[in-house]
Amino acid sequence: MTLATRFAPSPTGALHLGSLVAALGSYLIIKRAGGEWHVRIDDLDTPRCVPGAAESILRALEQIGLHWDGPVVYQSDRAAAYQAALATLEARGALYPCACTRKEVARAAQRSGGAGLIYPGTCRNGLPPGRQGRALRVSTVGSAITLNDGAAGRIECRLNEEIGDFIVRRSDGLFAYHLACVVDDAEAGFSHIIRGRDLLACTPPQIHLQRLLDLPQPRYHHLPLALNAAGKKLSKQTHAPPIDPQHPVPAMVQALQLLGLDPPVTLTRTATSAGLIAWGLQALADAPMLTLGNGPSEDRPQHAWEP
Template sequence: MNPAPYVGRFAPSPTGPLHFGSLVAAVASFLDARAAGGRWLLRMEDLDRPRCEPGAADTILRQLEAYGLHWDGAVIQQSQRDDAYAAALDALKARGAVYPCACTRSQLAQAPRNREGEILYPGTCRNGLPPGTIARAWRVRVPDVSARFHDRIQGDLEQNLARDVGDFIVKRADGLFAYQLAVVVDDAFQGITHVVRGADLLWNTPRQIYLQGLLGLPTPVYAHVPLITNAAGQKLSKQTLAPALPEAGRGAVLALALAVLGHPPPPELNDAGPAELLAWAGAHWRIGNVPLRPVIANTAP
């Protein structure tokens, strides 16, 4: 049998404009799809409405186009897909894979945390809501087994969901669906075969694979590119005041992104624009050249 045609995606959250770190992730995803002769789709992960910035989605679209990153098909918006997430939650309820949780943030403040700083849920409501409480959220009941997966950049990895994550939320106390559920439903809906994204999402992968199994959905092939950090070792983000991508000198910015990904353009392309640089990079793309370690982008725009 022939393998399924490659379908990749870039899924930014419109909490602000793209910065250099998000450009690196977008470029890696774009090149991996184009080098495979595949499609590259775009999804706005505006699930967390309170954190989304007005106009940011349109700004992101303009930035991608300005840097030569042209997507295929219509842009999917998570904020318009609550019905699909509700159907998935109903399916999880039908098989007894989830349970209601009454715990508040303050009640969990003293709970232990994993290496990503996330709360390890202590199982307070696992066997039923405590007397006098009401359901606020829905959690997935995870098994005490190790989940193994292969990452095309990071290699073979393993995580015990019960020990390292705990029962995780799929519908939040504020009524919004959680990222873990939405991303699994949307990847299947869009027919995604390959996910290339930042390493900050690496340890979300076992949760998503577990949900895919519960829902009978296919599991994409994963690759997690190294995070771009500032001089203080912090991930470039809105929270660390990472500046928006510049409108001038886009070729130089893109060349720096390619160098960070282990694909420095040759000297003859020093003055090239985005289209020429991406054409060269697509012809020379090798995901095995992408480094494992985070890159301190002291010279990042």
């Protein structure tokens, strides 16, 4: 298998420090290993997509010097592949319609897990009388996932108890993130998924889908997050300021530091973005947590899911 990974931003706004950490981290790790770095635009959630944001992100990456391999893939062009995956799940008895609204799930859920409220399986054995299916869920009964993340260590997850049956087609008809992500990653043949720590809880459901669809399981590495002064993840929702692609060095220095790489002051005073990328590639030789090895030892403590 070719070494390859991807940076997959959602076009809900401009490139900011949080997304730069994911872009730069994934780029440095895969390029240091001699692999390919691809870009995919995850634009399925059309109500949240901002016109022109995808083009803005791509321009910023180019100006910074993070050049991708191959064509940019847009999830909005991939509906046929997602529909085919749904048909396979249905044929294998893994899908069921769900009539529950968000409010109903919130009232019925007994607890929260790493991905939010845990769906109690209300519609798993049939729709309530007089109700129609709004969304499609995948059953997780009896599914246990174990993986060794490149940064978080050994992870064990009993899906039904810790995540619950999750949605693969939303009530508005849009395909859900887990399904689209798994289908696209497999078709592209990515050997590694290198992304932000906030997506760690997405990994067990996605591995569950890979197994149901007979798709290969890539290795995973979840990078540190950029946080604001309140300790919240930097994102469009928390009003993260956009990166200035004309003057990206300060943001790139911050991103490198968040990745555990600390460029010397003598470099940062005169550095260009290209110079920082070159320095980062060389510095990875001394950063074992940012390599494509087998990840931390299997005897590390089990990861605790966080709501």
